[in-house]
Amino acid sequence: MPNPLDPVWEWYQLTLDCLRVTQRTARIGLDRAVTDKHATLFHRDRDARQQVIQDAKGALGRLAVVDLAAVFERTLRLHLTTALTGFMTGTHPVFGGALQRQVESAAEWWKFEELVDLYPTIDGGVRGQVKDVIKFRNWAAHGRHATAEPAPSNITPEEAYPRLTAFLTAAGIAT
Numbered sequence: 444m445p446n447p448l449d450p451v452w453e454w455y456q457l458t459l460d461c462l463r464v465t466q467r468t469a470r471i472g473l474d475r476a477v478t479d480k481h482a483t484l485f486h487r488d489r490d491a492r493q494q495v496i497q498d499a500k501g502a503l504g505r506l507a508v509v510d511l512a513a514v515f516e517r518t519l520r521l522h523l524t525t526a527l528t529g530f531m532t533g534t535h536p537v538f539g540g541a542l543q544r545q546v547e548s549a550a551e552w553w554k555f556e557e558l559v560d561l562y563p564t565i566d567g568g569v570r571g572q573v574k575d576v577i578k579f580r581n582w583a584a585h586g587r588h589a590t591a592e593p594a595p596s597n598i599t600p601e602e603a604y605p606r607l608t609a610f611l612t613a614a615g616i617a618t
Contacts, residue, residue, distance in 0.1 A: 448515065448611070451511050455600050469496065504599055506583075508600055512580035520553075556574055559574060559577070569609050572606040573606055576606055579603075
């Protein structure tokens with residue numbers, strides 16, 4: 444199976460490239476390139492344009508990590524429920540499909556961090572690195588504005604993508 448994280452990685456790289464081009468355009472002063480159609484940049488001076496673009500790069504990175512983690516989480520949930528329900532298919536005539544439906548439903552409520560531990564054959568270091576991505580994702584998605592606490596660790600998309608990919612590859616989910 445191809446890596447389900449690849450489309451996220453590609454949109455992140457494309458958007459980052461667009462920000463770099465925009466930043467270079469603003470830095471070298473191609474003033475006619477920034478028109479009133481560019482509402483967030485047009486009324487700013489060069490330094491302010493550079494700063495707002497730099498801030499956008501930070502937000503883009505956090506968003507990309509959140510998206511990478513979301514795709515990773517969904518991929519794990521689908522893999523686990525498919526594996527579990529595959530074991531249960533036709534195992535007991537009394538339960539019919541009820542047990543299978545219960546497992547599929549309950550799996551949606553399993554904690555994200557605990558999903559990683561359901562793969563004990565994957566190296567503990569790899570699992571730990573994935574858990575760091577999850578902690579950062581939780582902070583970025585849920586607590587960044589609600590708390591003065593700093594991020595548990597600053598995970599960039601350039602770090603998250605290979606960590607999550609290594610796990611998916613080790614689990615035999617992605618090639």
